[in-house]
Amino acid sequence: MPELPEVETIRIGLSKLLPGYKVTKVKHDWPKSFPNSPADVKAFLIGANIKQVKRRAKVLIIELDSSYTLLIHLKMTGQLVFRGKNEKFGAGHPSQSLIGKLPDKSTRVTFNLEKVVIGPTYHKAELFFNDQRKFGWVRLMPTVEVPNIDFFKSVGPEPLEASFTAIDFRTRLLKRSNTSIKAALLDQTVIAGVGNIYADESLWGAKIHPATVVKYISTVKINKLFQELQFVLRLSIEKGGSTNKNYVDAEGKKGSYMSFARVFRREGQACPRCGTVIIKTRVAGRGTHLCPHCQKQPRTAKWLQL
DNA sequence: CACTTGACCTGTCCGC
DNA sequence: TGCGGACAGGTCAAGT
Numbered sequence: 159m160p161e162l163p164e165v166e167t168i169r170i171g172l173s174k175l176l177p178g179y180k181v182t183k184v185k186h187d188w189p190k191s192f193p194n195s196p197a198d199v200k201a202f203l204i205g206a207n208i209k210q211v212k213r214r215a216k217v218l219i220i221e222l223d224s225s226y227t228l229l230i231h232l233k234m235t236g237q238l239v240f241r242g243k244n245e246k247f248g249a250g251h252p253s254q255s256l257i258g259k260l261p262d263k264s265t266r267v268t269f270n271l272e273k274v275v276i277g278p279t280y281h282k283a284e285l286f287f288n289d290q291r292k293f294g295w296v297r298l299m300p301t302v303e304v305p306n307i308d309f310f311k312s313v314g315p316e317p318l319e320a321s322f323t324a325i326d327f328r329t330r331l332l333k334r335s336n337t338s339i340k341a342a343l344l345d346q347t348v349i350a351g352v353g354n355i356y357a358d359e360s361l362w363g364a365k366i367h368p369a370t371v372v373k374y375i376s377t378v379k380i381n382k383l384f385q386e387l388q389f390v391l392r393l394s395i396e397k398g399g400s401t402n403k404n405y406v407d408a409e410g411k412k413g414s415y416m417s418f419a420r421v422f423r424r425e426g427q428a429c430p431r432c433g434t435v436i437i438k439t440r441v442a443g444r445g446t447h448l449c450p451h452c453q454k455q456p457r458t459a460k461w462l463q464l
Numbered sequence: 465c466a467c468t469t470g471a472c473c474t475g476t477c478c479g480c
Numbered sequence: 481t482g483c484g485g486a487c488a489g490g491t492c493a494a495g496t
Contacts, residue, residue, distance in 0.1 A: 161489065190472090216490075233490050235474080264474090291473045293490065309491090337467065346491080353489055402489060403476095422489095443469070445487075 160216060160232045162317070162351025163394035164405050164413065168238055169213040171408030175240045176208045176220065176271075179283060183270035191266035191289060192296040202226035203298055208271075215313045215350035219304065227301040230287065235264070235404045236294035243282035257288075257410050264288040267296055290404060314349045318391055324384040331372050331380065338460040339375060339383075340368035341442035352387065355400050355415075355422045358447045360387040362421045367453040368441040374458035393418060421447040 160168070181203050186192040194203075206224035213219060218238065220228040230238060241260055261268055267287035272280045287296055304310065314330055315322050330349060334342040342348055343357040352360075361368050363386030366379055375383075399405060399413030402423060406412060416423065420430050425438035425447055434451035441460070 164489080231490085233472095234488065236489095289473095290475070291488085293472065334466085341467085344490090355489065400489075405489070444489095 160236065160399070160405055161353035161356055162216060163356070163391055163415065164399035165213055165216050165218060165232065165351070166395050167399040167407050167413060168232075169211050169218060172211040172218070172220070172238065172240065175283075175408060176211055176285070178208065179271040179273045180205065180207045181222075181269055182272050184267065185270075186267040186296075188266045188292055191287065191292065191294065192298075194298045198298055203228070214310060214316075215346060216353070217309070221301060225301055226298055227304050229297045229299065229304065229307075231295050232289070233291070233293035233295075235290040237264075237286070237288040237404065237406050237410075238408060239286045239288065239406060239410045240408050241284050241286065241410075243284065257406060260284070260286045260288075262288065264290045266292065266294075309346075312347045314345075314347055317349050317351060317387060324381045327384045327387075328377060328380045335371075335373035337372060338369045338442055339366055339372050340444070340446060341460075342372050343387075344442060344444070351391070354444050354446075355402070355419070356387065356390050356394065358422045359390040359419060362447075362449060362453060363387075363389065365452050367455045367459060368446050368448060369459040369461055370456050371458045371460055374456065421449060423447065 184199055184203060202224045203222070203226065206222035206226065209221045209223050211218065211220050216231060218230040220230065222228065232238065239257065239260060265286050265288050269285040271283040271285060275281050315326065331342050333348060334345055339361065340357055343352050358368065360383060364379060364383035366375060366383060394400060394415040397413055397415040397418060398407055398411065400415040401412035402416060421436050424436050427436055429436055429449035429452060432449065432451050434449050436447060436449055438445060438447050440446060
């Protein structure tokens with residue numbers, strides 16, 4: 159589900175909501191969603207205060223004052239929704255909310271939270287980790303160990319970091335020089351945070367066919383792709399991400415990038431640049447949307463080498 | 465080693 | 481309306 163812009167939108171939302179809350183209780187029913195032992199949960203999560211919420215690639219990082227950290231990956235259908243106690247539909251307008259009463263049948267983990275407001279008064283809240291398909295996970299681990307997990311050791315740079323340049327982008331893509339540009343963009347060890355939506359959107363922007371073999375793409379085109387990728391990621395963060403189906407932000411609200419999407423899930427519609435009908439095909443094992451006029455399939459396309 | 469495919473799950477949609 | 485199959489935002493392990 160969530161790619162970089164969606165996870166970043168949730169991070170921004172949770173950063174305003176969570177710091178200062180103490181975790182008072184945790185309930186989880188699907189062991190794969192949260193495999194830590196009850197003893198560790200009791201010792202390092204219950205009673206801990208939330209310090210800050212960070213993000214790396216598509217992983218949310220919730221730092222606690224117990225020297226432990228919660229890592230959360232939403233995978234395809236994960237949601238992380240904050241609700242003040244007795245609050246029915248989140249902080250936004252009910253029409254923007256995709257979900258109603260919580261917990262619901264997709265809720266895998268419930269965190270009970272409390273915050274001291276004035277004197278003996280406590281604000282109570284809950285944080286729900288919902289995940290229809292059960293691919294996502296929550297992990298509790300020592301904060302100092304976080305950079306050492308396999309995923310963080312191998313994941314590529316953040317594409318919106320100021321230090322990340324078009325030259326870095328090209329150098330890293332060339333690590334996968336014999337595969338399709340779409341597979342290379344989706345490879346998290348090349349660049350962090352790109353998924354199916356923004357791969358298709360940025361390739362349309364750069365007029366590159368997704369099946370084109372990386373080593374045959376000109377430097378000019380790679381530079382263009384770099385700009386387009388940053389553009390779509392930034393635009394989507396500004397729009398609160400893409401709600402294709404399940405995605406909601408920390409308050410349960412949908413994102414609006416899908417109404418700005420140029421090709422993703424727009425098969426059968428006119429290309430906004432040339433009017434040709436957008437098609438859907440399969441590249442790198444994923445549903446892939448493109449304009450067959452703007453993104454001509456070159457002889458160097460992956461499936462023509464068979 | 466580089467690269468591709470299948471598995472992990474539930475739910476929905478589409479064709480017969 | 482029922483049933484089977486394909487498919488859905490991601491990542492691993494296992495395969496070629």
